Amino acid sequence: MQEEPSGEVGGQGRRALGFQRHFPKRTSQHALIVHLMKLPTIGRKSAERLAFHLLKAPAEQAEELSAAILRMKERLGYCSRCFNVTEEDPCPVCRDPNRDTKLLCVVEEAMDALAIESAGGYRGRYHVLGGCLSPLKGVTASDLHFEELERRVAEEEIEEIILATNPTVDGEATALYITQQCQSREVRLSRIAMGLPMGGSLEYADEQTLQQALLGRTRIVDR
Numbered sequence: 001m002q003e004e005p006s007g008e009v010g011g012q013g014r015r016a017l018g019f020q021r022h023f024p025k026r027t028s029q030h031a032l033i034v035h036l037m038k039l040p041t042i043g044r045k046s047a048e049r050l051a052f053h054l055l056k057a058p059a060e061q062a063e064e065l066s067a068a069i070l071r072m073k074e075r076l077g078y079c080s081r082c083f084n085v086t087e088e089d090p091c092p093v094c095r096d097p098n099r100d101t102k103l104l105c106v107v108e109e110a111m112d113a114l115a116i117e118s119a120g121g122y123r124g125r126y127h128v129l130g131g132c133l134s135p136l137k138g139v140t141a142s143d144l145h146f147e148e149l150e151r152r153v154a155e156e157e158i159e160e161i162i163l164a165t166n167p168t169v170d171g172e173a174t175a176l177y178i179t180q181q182c183q184s185r186e187v188r189l190s191r192i193a194m195g196l197p198m199g200g201s202l203e204y205a206d207e208q209t210l211q212q213a214l215l216g217r218t219r220i221v222d223r
C-alpha cells in the first residue's frame, strides 16, 4: 500500500501547521494520532482516518483493541532456540516431533518465518536472525543471532541450511556471511530460488529479476 511518509509533527511545513491547527497539542486526539504515526506504513492522513474511525466506533471496540495490544505485549516473547515470536518457549515449531530436525531455514525476521509457514510445504525448523547485516544502519554481526546459529548447527547436527534472507544487497551479504561462517562445517547450504512471481510476465520483469531467474533455473530433463 502506498502511504505518504510520516512527517514530523510540529514541523515547519504547511501541512504540519495545518495538522496542529486541526488537532491542537495536548488534546487526546492529537496524542493518539502521534502514536499511530509511529506505526509502519501509517502516515499522517491514515493516522487521522484511524483516529476518526475509533472516535466514531463503539467504546467496546476501542477497549478491545487496547486490551488486545496489551495482551499481546504481555504474552508474546521469543523462542530461546529459534528466536521466533511465541507464547510458549520453546515455540510449537521447535517442539513439533514431526518436523525435520536436520533442516533449518534461516530468515531475517519472524514475519518471514510466518510467511513461509503460511505458504505451507516446509517441514523443517527455523532460525530467525533478528534482521540483516547493514553497514548503513549500523547493524553488525554481533547484533544478530549468528553465534546461536553456529551452536545449533553443531548441537542439533543440522544437515541442510536454507538461506531465506531477502533478495536485497543486505540480505545477500547476510547469506554470504553465513556461507563463510559454515565453511568448515559438514552442512549443506542452499539459497531460496529468486526470480519471477507466479502469474507474472517476462515482459514486465526488471533486468535483475530476470538475471536471477535464469541463474536459478531448474533442470526439467537431464541427459
Ligand SMILES: [Zn+2]
Pocket: 079, 080, 081, 082, 083, 084, 090, 091, 092, 093, 094
Ligand atoms: Zn522455536
